[in-house]
Amino acid sequence: MSAKKTAAKKPAPKKATAKKSPTKKKVPGKSRAKKSASKSPSKKSSAPVKSRTSKASTKKSATLVSKKKARPVNPLVPKRQADDAATLPPLPVIPPGVLLGTHVSSQGGSFEAPPRAMEIGATALQLFTKTPNQWKEREIDAEEVAAFRAAVAAAGSPVCVSHDSYLINLASPDDAMRARSLESFATELRRCHALGVQYLVSHPGNFMDDRDAGIARNAAAISSALQQEIGDTMLCLETTAGTGTALGATFEELAAIIDALPAELRSRVGICVDTCHVYSAGYDIVNDFEGVIASFHRTLGLERLKVWHLNDSKTPYNSHRDRHELIGDGSLGDAPFRRIMSDSRFSHTVKILETPKLDDATRTDRTMLKRLLEFLT
């Protein structure tokens, strides 16, 4: 899970790969969208679509009409601005109690994330509270806290999950790197507490030199941050694909990190299982789902499982690679997702998609959520 690799799979940089995806055709409505785009430029402002681009498009609406003709030459211009609401897949209806959503962009500010979640009918969301591939930190002021909390309430109070920066390496043997990572991690926790974010998902670090020493360093840094930043946000260590020297590719390693924390801090730590990562790490959730869950329970205890990252994988079993794919379109197929969605042991867990957005996040995310909702029993 090199920083670069993980960065590439997350929402913001996704568009680069999205265009090439052969699965693009599976997201319905595209051709119709194009037709309607050409016939009704005014729809972008009059249609009742509060798109995730709505703020930007409203602000710039005066210039959009004139820009529209030039749009085809710029693949980065979101198509939604010209979409007809009718071409979007219907708003997913998530049953009460099911905590399901996707990673949503916080472009424009953290308070822009909840409306984007609402636009896809999500009851849970994941966001970045800062630019994830930069060290630059930021504190959150009272105004942003108020705006974010109001936006969450207006979106029906989805459960909020933050994902920490890709640069953080709390297991690094390099003292300066570890100190910088700790500072960034503690600041992230502080932002989560301020915003009222329930879960902070964090990848264990890269040990670089010695695995056991890395586990010890990772745990020491986590305890330091948790002691320093008191609040209700639960830290969820994420399972990793085990690329390079990444810790966290086995349940045992995650347990070792948690066991090395002072006892009084352990109740503030849970686990996020990423389906793509565990499959890449050698847990066969396709052919032995129950065996993997049993192993998780023996090692970590199912009660620690708080968050799922529901991602199919572009790479085969045990590849130790981290490349997310649309649900059902990758090496995992439907089966594990059907299990997770329909198993009452996981009914209280938060389920977040980090699948490619293709060229339209709202359209693709609605389609993905619909796919998952079909697995509910």
Ligand SMILES: [Zn+2]
């Ligand atoms: Zn993940």
Ligand SMILES: [Zn+2]
């Ligand atoms: Zn991943």
